[in-house]
Amino acid sequence: MARFSANLGFLWHDVPLPDAIRAAAAAGFDAVECHWPYDVPAKDVAAALAETGLSMLGLNTRRGDLDAGENGVAALPNREHDARAFIDEAITYAVAIKAANIHVMAGFATGQAAHDCFIANLNYACTAAAPHDITILIEPLNHYDAPGYFLDSTTQAASIIAEVGAPNLKLMFDCYHIQRLEGNLTTKLSDLLPIIGHIQFAAVPDRGAPDHGEIHYPHIYAHLASIGYTAPLGAEYKPDGATDTSLAWLHNA
Template identity: 65%
Template sequence: MEFSANLGFLWNELPLPDAIVAAKDAGFDAVECHWPYDVPADEVRAALKQTGLRMLGLNTRRGNISNGDNGLCAIPGRETEARAAIDEAIAYARAIDTPNIHVMAGFAEGKEALSTFVKNLRYACDTAAADGITILIEPLNPYDAPGYFLSDTQQAGEIIAEVGKANLKLMFDCYHVGRTEGDVLGRLRKCLPLVGHIQFASVPDRGAPDHGEVDYKTVFAEIAALGWSHPLGAEYKPVEKTEATLGWLASA
């Protein structure tokens, strides 16, 4: 198996270029991040070149964080902001050769929100296609993100089908699926044709994958058996220095 360090959580006390170097030194095969926009793209690109790692993915901006935004793309009336965030993410991804962008839906509900999300995703897919970028959508569990528009893999699959774009895929986060739907491996087998990236963390505390309700040794072995060959994203919240939580990486 290969693994990607999600630098939104791992080494997040370091400047992003330094976190990339730390991930390389720890033995990760790739990196990914949440919102890199405050760091000049050329600095990130230089760190990626130095380490030989690839930045696998980043997120669109959440919006106005002080007002509680957690994404914009399913919110009726905010299409201009949503598409500006999409354009920004695509430009940044292009600058650092990142193949995936997670388009964040935000807090919304109802048919108008669905229509808004579908239209914005079509815009994102069409705009990203020229650069060979895949657009990802990720269901977030209602315990961590109550009211988030996208909450389970069935809903995500229906939206992917409705959008009808080849470069729209599912971000399958084992943690969120474990919290909301359970049966992580069963859901993964069913969803695999739609999956563009896989992430993981312990359930239910979102810590390192060496404890909790999900046996990740079994999960990793099954993912390998399914023929998945891309790095798996370690998106967990360390309760101490990141280096002290990496025992699982050596054994995996």
């Protein structure tokens, strides 16, 4: 039977993060994850996690200059200082709330210099995270939602993971993004299983609740069970209205 994590970047995003954690527990989720929790004191998040018994699966490094439209800086040449400051900040916060994973966001870039920069920053992140048993994740984003994002295929991600060669560098496999980029989800999940660190999902193409659209998620859940994947799956979708009214899929899974 599949287990699920509530992504609190989208679900219950309209309430304070500690209250969103409590809402996820009340709804029956097995874990939680978030995007950028840094404006909330880590002690408040840790207290809500302890109260509910939920674990925080992961968080993202900061995006950078939002006014300039940045979406991560780890692959941006000449931004190494910012990238490593964001990595250090994420590790400190993750340790405080016992989060298992950190998604290091690459940003909008292209070319060999961007590749080399990303590799160097990932080496830094993996080395810094290893003593805390934290896994570093990288995630391909689709070019409809994030045109120009540096990491845009599972092939590229697998090559980068192999090049870095760190045991705590893994792939964040977001079914929504990969379906829009490449399709063929069940085969890709099987082939990439050894390097997958976390799986997320949402309906395609509208990124809504996983009960409609191109992907029949009960088939995906069953396939993941058949290949031995048992970790909670991250519900990273945008509810059409209140989160609580979007959860029929969870109670029927």
